[in-house]
Structure formats: C-alpha cells, structure tokens
Amino acid sequence: MPVDGSVDRRRDAPANLGNGNGVVLPIHSARRLRLNPNTEHKPDSYDDVQLEFSPLLFSSLERYLPPTMLNMSRDAKVQYMREILMKYSPEGERNRVHRHREYKQKIISNYQPLHRELYSMHATNFFVPSFLRAINDNSESFRSVVSEPAPGIFIFEMLQPRFCELLLSEVENFEKWVCQTKFRIMQPNTMNKYGAVLDDFGLETMLDKLMNDFICPLSKVFFSEVGGSTLDSHHGFVVEYGINRDIDLGFHVDDAEVTLNVCLGKQFSGGELFFRGVRCDRHVNSETQPEEILDYCHVPGRAVLHRGRHRHGARATTGGNRINLILWCRSSVFRELKKYQKDFSSWCGECQRKKKERLELSVSATKLELLKRDEEPLPKLFLSNFLEI
Numbered sequence: 001m002p003v004d005g006s007v008d009r010r011r012d013a014p015a016n017l018g019n020g021n022g023v024v025l026p027i028h029s030a031r032r033l034r035l036n037p038n039t040e041h042k043p044d045s046y047d048d049v050q051l052e053f054s055p056l057l058f059s060s061l062e063r064y065l066p067p068t069m070l071n072m073s074r075d076a077k078v079q080y081m082r083e084i085l086m087k088y089s090p091e092g093e094r095n096r097v098h099r100h101r102e103y104k105q106k107i108i109s110n111y112q113p114l115h116r117e118l119y120s121m122h123a124t125n126f127f128v129p130s131f132l133r134a135i136n137d138n139s140e141s142f143r144s145v146v147s148e149p150a151p152g153i154f155i156f157e158m159l160q161p162r163f164c165e166l167l168l169s170e171v172e173n174f175e176k177w178v179c180q181t182k183f184r185i186m187q188p189n190t191m192n193k194y195g196a197v198l199d200d201f202g203l204e205t206m207l208d209k210l211m212n213d214f215i216c217p218l219s220k221v222f223f224s225e226v227g228g229s230t231l232d233s234h235h236g237f238v239v240e241y242g243i244n245r246d247i248d249l250g251f252h253v254d255d256a257e258v259t260l261n262v263c264l265g266k267q268f269s270g271g272e273l274f275f276r277g278v279r280c281d282r283h284v285n286s287e288t289q290p291e292e293i294l295d296y297c298h299v300p301g302r303a304v305l306h307r308g309r310h311r312h313g314a315r316a317t318t319g320g321n322r323i324n325l326i327l328w329c330r331s332s333v334f335r336e337l338k339k340y341q342k343d344f345s346s347w348c349g350e351c352q353r354k355k356k357e358r359l360e361l362s363v364s365a366t367k368l369e370l371l372k373r374d375e376e377p378l379p380k381l382f383l384s385n386f387l388e389i
C-alpha cells in the first residue's frame with residue numbers, strides 16, 4: 001500500500017480503441033453513415049494497414065458505411081473512415097496508438113514463438129473439462145463449478161497443468177530473446193516491474209477469444225452492472241514474483257471492468273491476494289467494512305474472477321517463484337455511460353452503505369412525523385381519505 005495508505009489507481013495500460021461502438025455520427029450529409037450496422041455485410045480485413053487506428057476498428061466501422069460505398073476499393077473506404085476517426089481521436093492518443101502498433105509489429109516480426117499451439121485457441125487442450133462443460137452448458141451449471149468465498153469474488157479450476165507449463169516456457173523463451181537482442185520491452189503495468197505483456201508478442205488473438213468465448217459468458221451473469229455484458233477489449237499479461245522479481249503488489253484497483261487472474265505456477269510460498277471491497281472513483285480510499293475482508297491463496301491452474309474495481313493487492317511471495325496470467329477485460333460502453341452517472345450503488349460498497357444510511361434516516365424521520373401526527377387529532381379530510389383506502 002502506498003505510504004499514505006491510499007489505493008493506487010493504475011495508469012491506463014496501452015489502450016485498445018475498442019470495436020468502434022459509438023463512432024456512428026453523420027459527417028457528410030450526402031454520404032451519411034448508417035444509424036445501425038449492416039450485420040449481413042462481411043467487412044474487409046485491415047490487418048496489414050499500418051495506421052493510427054486498430055484494424056478491428058476499421059472492420060467494425062465498415063458495417064456502418066453508406067450502402068453505396070460498400071463495394072468501393074479498400075483504399076477508398078480506409079480514406080473515408082480515417083477522416084471520420086481523426087475527428088474523434090485527439091492527436092496525442094493517435095500517436096500513442098500508432099507508436100504502440102509499430103512496437104508490437106517489430107516484436108512480432110522478429111520473435112520466433114516456441115509453442116505455436118498457444119497462439120490460437122484450442123479449448124480442449126487449454127481448459128480442464130469441468131470448466132469447459134460449465135461454459136458449454138448454461139449459466140446454472142457455472143454455479144456448480146464456481147465458488148464465491150466473498151460477494152463478487154469467483155474461484156474456479158480453469159487451466160490444464162500442461163497449458164500452464166507451455167505458457168511458462170513460452171514466456172521464458174520470450175524473455176531470453178529480449179535479453180539476447182537487448183530489446184526494450186514495456187512493463188505489464190505501472191506497478192509490476194517483472195513479467196511481460198502477452199498481447200505484444202502475438203498472443204492477442206488467442207486472448208481475445210479467451211475473453212469473448214469463455215469470460216464473457218461468466219461476466220454477463222456475474223458482473224452485468226459493471227459492463228460484464230459488453231466487454232470489448234483486453235490487456236493480457238503475466239506477472240512474476242520471487243527472488244530477483246517483484247516481491248509483492250500494493251493495494252490497488254485495476255484498469256479493467258472485469259479481471260481474470262490465474263496462477264500458472266511454479267512452486268512458491270506466500271503471495272496471497274487480499275481483497276477489500278468494491279469502490280467507485282469517489283470512494284476508492286474509504287474504509288473497509290469487516291465483511292469485505294477476504295484473503296485468498298493462489299493454486300496453480302485455479303482462476304479468480306473479480307470486478308476491476310474490487311480493491312486488492314498481493315502479499316510477499318516468500319519462497320520460490322509465482323507467475324500469474326492476468327487478463328484485464330474492458331467495456332468501452334460501460335466507460336462511456338459511467339461519465340454521466342453519479343450513483344454507483346449497484347456495485348460500489350460505499351455508495352450502497354451511504355444509500356442505506358440515507359434510507360434508514362428517512363424512515364426514522366417519517367416514523368417520527370407519523371407519531372407526532374398520531375398525537376394530534378387528525379383532520380377530517382385526511383381521516384376519510386385514509387378510511388377509503
């Protein structure tokens with residue numbers, strides 16, 4: 001925890017521009033964008049286009065193009081869409097995204113993956129059967145494999161030991177390459193110095209599938225009030241603790257709506273996660289209530305799923321090495337809507353507590369008022385109205 005005991009707010013990790021939701025404003029009256037996307041249209045792929053916006057954004061926006069433009073050349077469509085996007089994205093942000101794309105491209109075209117099978121989703125090789133079954137069935141069957149030791153913290157067996165081994169060895173191989181080539185890589189976030197961003201060396205597509213097909217079904221059920229039904233981008237990384245690595249992790253909230261944290265191994269002691277209740281921006285440093293305290297011991301292969309705003313930290317890893325896979329899942333829709341709201345009592349523990357307090361106060365004030373009225377003779381009109389009801 002920082003010296004003043006406050007919660008660290010993590011700086012935005014490399015932002016993904018999302019899937020283009022909301023970029024549907026008419027620009028030229030002659031060539032207006034559609035209000036609703038043409039879901040039947042199969043957009044072009046823009047993967048090879050080296051521009052300041054994500055290729056996915058172009059593909060999504062293409063569905064909103066005026067019908068007359070759909071059969072135009074890809075270059076013409078790019079030019080038109082880029083003009084629109086430039087109007088909505090500040091220059092600093094565009095440059096940052098552009099530089100980050102170049103950085104990733106440089107890594108991906110030089111780094112030779114060790115285990116290619118990790119780079120696309122092979123669900124039956126990655127996940128334990130109980131998890132797969134629960135996802136494939138329905139929301140009722142999640143409940144049988146998931147435990148909830150404190151409200152909003154869900155624990156379940158997720159990854160096969162073999163998958164954990166392969167991922168650990170891929171990360172080791174990547175770090176060896178970084179060391180040999182002296183490539184300067186970005187740290188996973190503002191607080192973890194050790195570890196690597198998996199999205200940056202080619203695992204982005206696989207992690208996107210992990211979020212969409214395996215985390216979204218759970219977060220729709222468990223976290224719908226914080227954007228769990230509209231997750232549309234992620235930041236995926238591993239964190240490493242032990243000797244010559246990070247020791248612990250201070251009290252913080254994640255830059256995520258929903259966080260998946262799975263222990264990959266290896267052997268370690270200590271490193272427990274501690275949770276202290278969910279908070280909105282305004283209440284992030286408010287007191288913890290006794291019922292909000294939970295300590296959790298990591299077990300390899302086992303996952304913890306929680307709201308990004310659930311305040312937490314990790315205690316010192318006192319022996320061995322601990323490596324965890326973290327997937328911060330974000331919802332651009334939720335972030336946009338949040339700007340217009342003040343009351344977060346559907347998920348912030350402190351907003352809830354304050355609301356309850358206000359309600360109790362107003363109930364006792366009403367009771368007092370009624371008692372006072374009881375003592376006075378009731379006016380006729382009031383009495384007859386009352387009797388009619």
Ligand SMILES: O=C(O)CCC(=O)C(=O)O
Binds near residue numbers: 239261314324
């Ligand atoms: O070390 C852990 O398990 C927690 C990591 C974490 O909270 C984070 O990276 O956001």
Ligand SMILES: [Fe+2]
Binds near residue numbers: 252253254259312
């Ligand atoms: Fe975290």
